[in-house]
Amino acid sequence: MSNARDYDLIIIGSGPAGMAAALLADRSGLSVLMLDDQPGAGGQVYRQIGPNSRNAKTFGFLGEEYFRGGDLAGKLEASGVDCIHQAHVWQITEDNEVFYSRKGAAASIRADFILMASGAQERPMPIPGWTLPGVMTVGAAQTLLKMSATGADGAVFIGTGPLFYLTIWQYLRAGFGVKAVLDTATAIPPAGAFRWILPALLQAGILAKGWAWRAEVRKRTSYQNGVRGVSLSGDGKLEKISFIDRLGKEREIKAGHAFLHQGVIPNVNLGMAAGLDYRWDEGQLCWRPVLDQHGQSSRKTVFVAGDGGGIAGASVAVTSGQLAAARIIRLGGKTPRGLPAFLRLRHWLNKAPRPFLDAMFRPPTDWIVPEDEKVIVCRCEGLTRGEIDQAAKMGVAGPNQLKSYCRAGMGRCQARMCGITVQHILAEHSGRPVRDLDYFRLRPPIRPVTVGELAMLAENDGQAI
Amino acid sequence: MGRQSSERVVIVGGGIQGCAAAYFLARAGWSVTVLEKDNIGRHASGANAGGVRRLGRDLREVPLSLAAMDIWKDLPAYIGEEAAAAFHPSFYMKVAIDDKGHGLGLDRIRMLENAGYQHEIWLSKRELKKRLPQLEGPLLGGVLVEGDGWAVPWRIVRGFAKAALDHGAEILEGCQVVQFSRHSSGVWKIETATGSLESDWVVNCAGAWAARLARKAGDLDFPLSAHAPMLAITERRAPVLPAVLGVLGHTLSLKQLDTGQFLIGGGVRATADLETDKAGLKIPEMATSIRLACQLLPGISVAGILRCWSGIEGYMPDDLPVIGMGGLPGLVHGFGFSAHGFQLGPGVGEVLADLVIARQTKVSLKPFCPSRFG
Ligand SMILES: Cc1cc2nc3c(=O)[nH]c(=O)nc-3n(C[C@H](O)[C@H](O)[C@H](O)COP(=O)(O)OP(=O)(O)OC[C@H]3O[C@@H](n4cnc5c(N)ncnc54)[C@H](O)[C@@H]3O)c2cc1C
Ligand SMILES: Cc1cc2nc3c(=O)[nH]c(=O)nc-3n(C[C@H](O)[C@H](O)[C@H](O)COP(=O)(O)OP(=O)(O)OC[C@H]3O[C@@H](n4cnc5c(N)ncnc54)[C@H](O)[C@@H]3O)c2cc1C
Numbered sequence: 054m055s056n057a058r059d060y061d062l063i064i065i066g067s068g069p070a071g072m073a074a075a076l077l078a079d080r081s082g083l084s085v086l087m088l089d090d091q092p093g094a095g096g097q098v099y100r101q102i103g104p105n106s107r108n109a110k111t112f113g114f115l116g117e118e119y120f121r122g123g124d125l126a127g128k129l130e131a132s133g134v135d136c137i138h139q140a141h142v143w144q145i146t147e148d149n150e151v152f153y154s155r156k157g158a159a160a161s162i163r164a165d166f167i168l169m170a171s172g173a174q175e176r177p178m179p180i181p182g183w184t185l186p187g188v189m190t191v192g193a194a195q196t197l198l199k200m201s202a203t204g205a206d207g208a209v210f211i212g213t214g215p216l217f218y219l220t221i222w223q224y225l226r227a228g229f230g231v232k233a234v235l236d237t238a239t240a241i242p243p244a245g246a247f248r249w250i251l252p253a254l255l256q257a258g259i260l261a262k263g264w265a266w267r268a269e270v271r272k273r274t275s276y277q278n279g280v281r282g283v284s285l286s287g288d289g290k291l292e293k294i295s296f297i298d299r300l301g302k303e304r305e306i307k308a309g310h311a312f313l314h315q316g317v318i319p320n321v322n323l324g325m326a327a328g329l330d331y332r333w334d335e336g337q338l339c340w341r342p343v344l345d346q347h348g349q350s351s352r353k354t355v356f357v358a359g360d361g362g363g364i365a366g367a368s369v370a371v372t373s374g375q376l377a378a379a380r381i382i383r384l385g386g387k388t389p390r391g392l393p394a395f396l397r398l399r400h401w402l403n404k405a406p407r408p409f410l411d412a413m414f415r416p417p418t419d420w421i422v423p424e425d426e427k428v429i430v431c432r433c434e435g436l437t438r439g440e441i442d443q444a445a446k447m448g449v450a451g452p453n454q455l456k457s458y459c460r461a462g463m464g465r466c467q468a469r470m471c472g473i474t475v476q477h478i479l480a481e482h483s484g485r486p487v488r489d490l491d492y493f494r495l496r497p498p499i500r501p502v503t504v505g506e507l508a509m510l511a512e513n514d515g516q517a518i
Numbered sequence: 519m520g521r522q523s524s525e526r527v528v529i530v531g532g533g534i535q536g537c538a539a540a541y542f543l544a545r546a547g548w549s550v551t552v553l554e555k556d557n558i559g560r561h562a563s564g565a566n567a568g569g570v571r572r573l574g575r576d577l578r579e580v581p582l583s584l585a586a587m588d589i590w591k592d593l594p595a596y597i598g599e600e601a602a603a604a605f606h607p608s609f610y611m612k613v614a615i616d617d618k619g620h621g622l623g624l625d626r627i628r629m630l631e632n633a634g635y636q637h638e639i640w641l642s643k644r645e646l647k648k649r650l651p652q653l654e655g656p657l658l659g660g661v662l663v664e665g666d667g668w669a670v671p672w673r674i675v676r677g678f679a680k681a682a683l684d685h686g687a688e689i690l691e692g693c694q695v696v697q698f699s700r701h702s703s704g705v706w707k708i709e710t711a712t713g714s715l716e717s718d719w720v721v722n723c724a725g726a727w728a729a730r731l732a733r734k735a736g737d738l739d740f741p742l743s744a745h746a747p748m749l750a751i752t753e754r755r756a757p758v759l760p761a762v763l764g765v766l767g768h769t770l771s772l773k774q775l776d777t778g779q780f781l782i783g784g785g786v787r788a789t790a791d792l793e794t795d796k797a798g799l800k801i802p803e804m805a806t807s808i809r810l811a812c813q814l815l816p817g818i819s820v821a822g823i824l825r826c827w828s829g830i831e832g833y834m835p836d837d838l839p840v841i842g843m844g845g846l847p848g849l850v851h852g853f854g855f856s857a858h859g860f861q862l863g864p865g866v867g868e869v870l871a872d873l874v875i876a877r878q879t880k881v882s883l884k885p886f887c888p889s890r891f892g
Contacts, residue, residue: 144799144801146799146800147798152801152802161802328796450557454557457564457672457673463824463825464824465753465822465824467824467825496799496825496826496827497799497801497826498801498823498825498826501753501822501823501824502822502823503819503820503821503822503823504750504752504780504782504808504811504812504818504819504820504821504822504823505812505819505820507750507801507804507805507808507823508805508808508809508811508812508819509805510801510802510805
């Protein structure tokens with residue numbers, strides 16, 4: 054189809070990776086379009102940074118770190134980058150046509166290069182009762198804080214990881230009471246983690262900050278670590294949390310709200326549906342795209358930067374976005390302008406603490422695969438672990454055959470919630486390591502588009518919306 | 519029939535044609551091996567729209583389609599109750615929404631009547647309104663076939679595979695045929711990625727890859743091309759559409775599955791790559807079919823499309839399959855179904871088996887003659 058507007062570069066996602074890349078490309082003379090599904094720039098880490106910076110009194114509890122994002126977002130606004138927000142990208146074709154939906158209509162735009170900077174999602178935590186009303190993810194709780202400074206008094210936080218401590222810290226600063234924090238990590242990091250401590254110390258500041266959040270959380274909440282066997286229950290909504298404490302004792306807490314978190318994993322649906330090569334990452338227990346040092350994917354005109362290329366945090370997102378943009382600028386025959394000095398070194402330094410953090414917060418498989426066969430794994434189709442076991446016993450070779458037996462992964466979320474769990478279950482049954490099983494074959498649209506939107510696509514024919 | 523050592527047949531391709539042929543041959547006591555490079559039903563046969571229709575068939579294909587339908591109607595007797603439950607007979611309807619379609623429909627009925635067929639009937643505007651009151655838009659009448667319907671393709675293919683296994687066939691998945699040739703002794707030697715085997719007969723049911731396979735043996739050069747027809751499926755909605763629906767003179771096939779999901783197709787094709795087995799997807803090109811669906815059933819425009827996919831299919835220049843003896847003794851072809859071979863499958867399986875066993879079939883295969891392109 055014909056296109057009214059073409060760009061040198063389309064960037065998907067306006068988090069730190071996308072914003073940093075866009076600024077560099079724009080400065081170097083590329084025409085850049087930014088597509089992002091949120092109302093404004095910021096990504097996950099700096100969500101709502103524009104409005105919240107203007108209202109710092111109310112949102113000050115989010116912390117200094119958060120407001121640093123205002124710098125990037127402000128520069129982006131002042132730049133020549135075209136930004137289309139509330140644009141949900143649902144397909145990238147082989148010839149770099151990007152399809153998206155916005156406010157009930159669909160459109161497409163083409164570019165010479167595409168940079169996927171679409172970030173991460175939280176790792177699903179399928180424990181008994183995780184689908185009960187009153188239970189949500191820590192990230193969702195944090196999103197509410199960032200969007201409207203709202204929260205739930207008396208919630209229980211269950212899980213672990215940097216974002217876990219940060220959000221609780223923000224929750225406390227916002228003045229919400231936290232009933233309890235059940236840390237699934239042990240007090241002392243697993244011995245293996247210390248192999249990585251030296252590089253991590255290069256970023257001692259970051260470690261110290263994490264330590265400080267955790268110390269504050271420990272001091273100000275009823276905190277315990279080494280928690281196992283968490284089970285949520287209640288009549289139609291969450292009422293009770295049972296768990297086994299560090300000493301092996303069964304315990305119970307009454308609560309109406311629980312927030313779960315086991316770290317984040319890259320968003321893979323867009324890239325997989327675009328046909329990029331992905332590889333299982335045993336260190337982070339997730340799929341990540343195969344990228345070269347510039348973020349170039351197996352399709353030479355498509356790049357990936359930020360957490361979508363492997364979890365590494367906001368500062369790495371920035372440097373990886375700049376590295377990718379610099380490469381794209383050069384491939385386009387131009388010279389990067391205002392490239393930060395020692396970019397590669399800084400990128401490397403930013404990444405230094407990651408292996409230590411990965412090892413420290415690596416989720417044991419019982420947080421990935423529920424032991425209890427009655428626990429729902431595929432939320433869209435309401436399938437339990439037991440039902441998936443049964444299908445697996447019929448000898449399915451991988452997730453794609455499984456779909457035909459029991460519809461796992463065929464709902465709205467396109468396996469975002471069950472994919473990795475299903476893969477672990479099939480690995481268990483087949484005796485093969487997870488990395489040897491294929492993943493669900495993902496197909497566009499990666500987000501549901503209505504029949505009406507698609508019908509209008511022919512009529513819009515390339516008009517940007 | 520007692521098994522003799524000479525009754526060995528290798529079937530290349532575990533799609534609907536290969537699995538159905540395996541079933542009929544194994545049932546007749548032959549020693550059958552199916553070689554499938556991926557998994558049973560992995561390609562067109564598992565990815566298709568599941569339309570089980572006699573409606574609209576090329577006149578030359580009608581006898582085969584009717585013969586296949588006799589098997590569909592009695593499916594449990596062939597593949598068992600459980601697998602057969604994946605077939606949902608209802609009725610198939612192609613409506614006319616413009617003068618062109620109206621003309622096409624009437625011509626079609628006349629042509630079929632002249633040829634002595636009565637399975638397709640014309641419904642007037644009024645009869646159509648009565649039959650499908652939920653449809654909107656200018657409706658000028660339509661062609662109807664009672665008893666056509668849809669099936670969950672994958673389950674049907676598995677059903678034939680399992681029935682073949684029950685009759686002693688062997689099915690090897692992940693087993694690609696890389697070379698095969700006929701020895702002076704009259705025996706076929708088949709080299710696969712995992713080993714080699716011998717057989718008296720080879721049946722080529724390799725779908726879109728079949729011409730490549732034929733070339734390996736030094737048989738005819740078939741003008742087979744590969745394309746990837748596309749489909750879209752929506753989330754679940756309340757049931758409103760009991761029939762499978764098409765539009766005369768336009769590309770649309772629309773059905774509502776038992777899950778409540780709508781399946782929208784229409785013959786629009788994306789590219790297919792036989793080297794990598796990758797099937798493309800050109801969603802915008804489906805928009806025309808999708809718009810038509812919205813026009814007929816405006817209610818579905820708010821339904822979210824969950825997924826689109828395509829499957830690799832082999833097409834012949836005349837849109838008719840190749841079914842018959844190859845140019846080399848002991849080689850039989852059954853491929854090139856040009857996007858309408860799912861319904862034919864059980865019938866094709868039967869004629870392929872008859873060809874191998876008795877060199878004759880109850881349906882004439884003349885229109886499908888492998889050498890018709892010289
Ligand atoms: C829920 C959540 C909260 C987080 N909060 C923090 C935090 O407070 N502090 C912190 O240090 N780290 C946080 N992280 C970790 C965070 O992902 C990274 O540190 C950082 O945000 C990564 O930057 P990025 O540019 O790679 O991606 P992101 O910042 O995630 O930006 C990606 C952007 O792309 C958009 N997007 C994704 N897919 C599409 C699509 N198909 N179409 C259109 N737009 C799309 C997203 O909505 C987002 O705006 C959070 C992660 C998650 C999942
Ligand atoms: C999207 C779509 C919708 C369709 N809708 C309908 C419909 O509604 N109704 C209808 O009647 N028809 C429909 N069709 C057509 C129908 O699906 C096909 O005609 C039919 O499935 C063809 O079956 P087959 O067994 O010939 O091919 P396939 O199913 O492609 O099987 C061929 C098999 O051979 C294997 N193979 C190839 N080469 C080798 C080798 N060298 N060694 C080993 N194995 C090999 C392949 O892996 C493949 O599995 C549709 C097709 C598509 C793609």
